[in-house]
Amino acid sequence: MTTTRQVAPDATSDGVPPARQARPAEERHATELAFLAAYDDGPRPPGWALTPRAVVTFICGSGGEPLELPKGRRSGADVTTPGDGTPGDGQAPPSRLVVEAKFVGERALVERCVVTLAGERGLLLVGEPGTAKSMLSELLAAAVCGTSALTVQGTAGTTEDAFRYGWNYALLLAQGPSPQALVASPVLTAMRSGRVARVEEITRCLPEVQDALVSILSDRRVSVPELAGTPDAQVAAAPGFTVIATANLRDRGVSEMSAALKRRFNFETVNPIADPEAETALVRGQATAVVGRAGAAFRVDDAVLDALVTVFRDLRSGRSAEGWDVERPGTVMSTAEAVQVAASLGVAAAYLPSGDVLDLVPGHLLGVVRKDDPADHSRLLGYWDGPVRRRAEDGSAMWRRLWDLRENLR
Template structure:
């Protein structure tokens, strides 16, 4: 067991750079082409890391010296993000040009995961992160102070506490800002000068070498924002101009979404100390319901009244994980019987009227599929009373 393996086994959530350390080290050796300043991988290798190598098994060049003795000579890179390769390529090009990247989309579309993967592949760490909230202050983007040292010594470099953004500027790495539109406008605007001038002034240290912190090559920012949050704290036009916007859409392919839900839910249940034992048919039904309610139209072409809440893939993963944990630790008959109750919990999250919309879905597509002879959908139709 390696040191990384030991750290992994002792934590609930593992960063991308830890989880995929072997792939990152392999790709750094496999593709030794030109790379932007400060980048761990070439832009092409970053795309491969995120989108996978497909059916191709990659081999290390003959005579290359691996960065680690335990690196395999051949490796097939699995995809980590389900989405358009062109989107990932545009994101990589934006970062290579040291321009800010803003990932926007509905909640649960893996914007944060894509941000984390990009940061891990580009600079080797995804940890330089600011979580945007209504309580986030300008210090989170600039700097703060160790007040004990400040009172004892006065303003000094030792008393200065770098923000994740300032740390990224000093080291030429990627800073991540989650939910940027949750921050107040005056806090957001602290980024305007950072992204344009590429420096931070520290007036308290005037007359010293630390009065100006200039970004070194490689520094850039990845931010995320939910479309549902528009109007919470609208970004200024000046700040918008300093980002390239990329929209992350929900997964378009049902089979790909089902596979992702299975994979992610399996990982959650395994962390809970159990094996994932939810039937594929149940997962397909779960994803079908989510997709129908999300789009307002069933796969058969029937109209569906959309609930106000977001029926995201991330929510589907949580429901599948809950079903898996229940099957492992509280077995009580068919796990399919638990599905309506979990769906109701998701749908009623924002608007109580969505309860009626879920019942309407049961009276529409669920009933019609049951009438067409599907045993699984007949069982779900029989469970309609559990939704009341």
């Protein structure tokens, strides 16, 4: 006889909300958002939850320095470490807080993004896959309007309804076109409330679907002809409404944007992380979080992570740190992929400990490069025969061990 354990979807037995694999940025960083709202009371664009300067600080951090609320706005206990991201519980923000950096990239890029949004212009984040475009979009939306949830995921099957509106057909058949039967899209909801709408992978949408945004971004209103003659026949955008979209520069099955739509967006390119130390720290932090959610501690040596990130950077750029030429694989060797490999190593070390975790690196790398072009297998072997072998010959024990593992790539 078997029994089935039923779990309430919205609460545990003691009324506490259940754990989730991922929480939106506005929940993860609620303490920091509340603090910055009280910390900087300067001028804010209409509808903004924070000042533009506070938005930049939220994303780029306070440089490790604690910020202090002015005495007239102080309440709560001092906190001198980064916020724990506990969702807002109605308590006053702390009077002292170090704001953690959440995006590894140029501060000038973030500032340009904030200026674009403050001017209510559409923002398009473009770049290689895995460069944190979606994360930056989420952080910007959470800081500007308090929610990142008004999101459309672009696909080849996305219809114009995702940008405008649809209908509850049961109500439509029962009472005809009415405001109650109308189902607002995330974009239309953002227009009504003066918030930021996000469109992920906009170039995966068909051109005629993309162009539904042209009139929205230029006229700032949506007509609902089915409700003609009623006050709801036209929805005008409230102050603060704008759109953040993302697009990959290197992807298959994408649709070219029309010239008219391109003119409605300010393009900003999100590049791979330039600093190897910063990338290694990011990979370590993100992988630690993933393994932590899996219920284990992250126990991968820093030397292994350094070697892993070095491999990704060499293959991504086509040149090793020493200046040796490397044949680039067709697949994208992104930081996001490096995080996934590091997390897999951490999970294996925690739950399947058997020998040196370094022994697992070649197999995971092979899993990454085989995603697109079968010829990438030989390119990875070529990398082993080049930089890996040369570093091993220079006396590095770490690279010597990796060289010895070449057979694991076959």
